[in-house]
Amino acid sequence: MPSTASPRVSSLSRQNRGPAAAADNRRALIAAAREVYAEGGLGAPFSAVAKRAGVGQGSLYRHFPDRTALAVAVFEDNVRGLEDDTAPADRTIDDLLDLVVEQAVVSTAFIELITADLRDPRVAGLGARFHDLVARVVERDRDAGRIGGHVETEDVTMATGMLATELARSDPAQRPAVAARARALFRAAFAPR
Structure with a gap:
């Protein structure tokens, strides 16, 4: 019987690895920060770093409160x-x-x-x-x-x-x-x- 679960929901649940993703998220945030601030300077929104890294705002602030x-x-x-x-x-x-x-x-x-x-x-x-x-x-x-x-x-x-x-x-x-x-x-x- 085919699955009735939405492909989007199942792919999202696979992406959210929780605490196991912490080190990867931190590395992604640092790499994203280099790019975002090199392009937009210090005036670039802090939230743009999370977006570029592909992580949520909560993850950004857990790793880097400021x-x-x-x-x-x-x-x-x-x-x-x-x-x-x-x-x-x-x-x-x-x-x-x-x-x-x-x-x-x-x-x-x-x-x-x-x-x-x-x-x-x-x-x-x-x-x-x-x-x-x-x-x-x-x-x-x-x-x-x-x-x-x-x-x-x-x-x-x-x-x-x-x-x-x-x-x-x-x-x-x-x-x-x-x-x-x-x-x-x-x-x-x-x-x-």
Whole structure:
């Protein structure tokens, strides 16, 4: 005897996996947030993230009660990527700046939000991790003679922040040229004397 259940209802019940879907939903929300805020900036509705991820508003708020929580999750992934990519001994400040350029172009809306909430403890932890990875790269470059002894971790941290902020403010078509100009300035400032 054929089923009388609506195909739509049965497919919906298969889609709702409840708590088992939590990790997948979180990943989908983070990916959607990157896209939504890259396209629409911080003014994009928070609800657009849930819609793009294909999850309900309740799931969005369970995982991320506010925009800062969502931004921290996105930047947690970015910092983890920076840590992994700068870990090999042959990675340099130039490699770090390349990565910052890649992330800034994709996540421009988040830069503004994160820099506005520097006192938020969720943001401070990411800042400390970023500082630590920059310190490792600076020490490595200094030891290899690629940068001068005058270059401090805070100089490179400031340079990455300046670069990311300038890219966020630039017209997307101009970002490669802006990044190249900034990189040339940093190379000259960091060079051994």
